[in-house]
Amino acid sequence: MGFGMRTFLTGISSKDPFYQETMVVEVTTRSQSVATLIGADLIHSLSHLSHEDTWKLLASHAFNLVNPTEHPMLAQIGQKIVKKCNGLPLAAKALGSLLRTKDVGEWEGICYSRIWELPTDKCSILPALRLSYSHLPSHLKRCFTYCSI
Structure with a gap:
């Protein structure tokens, strides 16, 4: 993951008190590290299709x-x-x-x-x-x- 993407993800994960109750950001990724980087509260891993x-x-x-x-x-x-x-x-x-x-x-x-x-x-x-x-x-x-x- 490049520096620009890391900066963007860190920015959307910062806790802004104004948006604390209303902001929901859904991120889809194949990488567990991206979810960890943004401090995701809920991670839902999907399994492959049959x-x-x-x-x-x-x-x-x-x-x-x-x-x-x-x-x-x-x-x-x-x-x-x-x-x-x-x-x-x-x-x-x-x-x-x-x-x-x-x-x-x-x-x-x-x-x-x-x-x-x-x-x-x-x-x-x-x-x-x-x-x-x-x-x-x-x-x-x-x-x-x-x-x-």
Whole structure:
């Protein structure tokens, strides 16, 4: 976590008597240290989704209103992709949305992408989100970059 983020989080965690009764700040994070840093009063840790629930979430975005059994080849590849999501809802939703407009070859390309093999200790970006970003059209990548400033 960078200095700027640490300063921001410390600022929102300071106790201001004026706001003591009325201020509620909800912070979502994958890092327990962020919750500790801001002095959270209540920490609720979520568990990962089951394989079945992850599949339902991915399929609901990938197939929209179509039953996945109507596309058995895509469903088979999708089940392999679900394993790589590790029960993370954000990964399942992002990949499902990405896959919606793709053909079988592109589903396989995403399933067997080398991005899944990159070490995650060097980069905090989930492989699923990296894949989703890498498949954006160039004008949306620029927009995404601009919005993140």
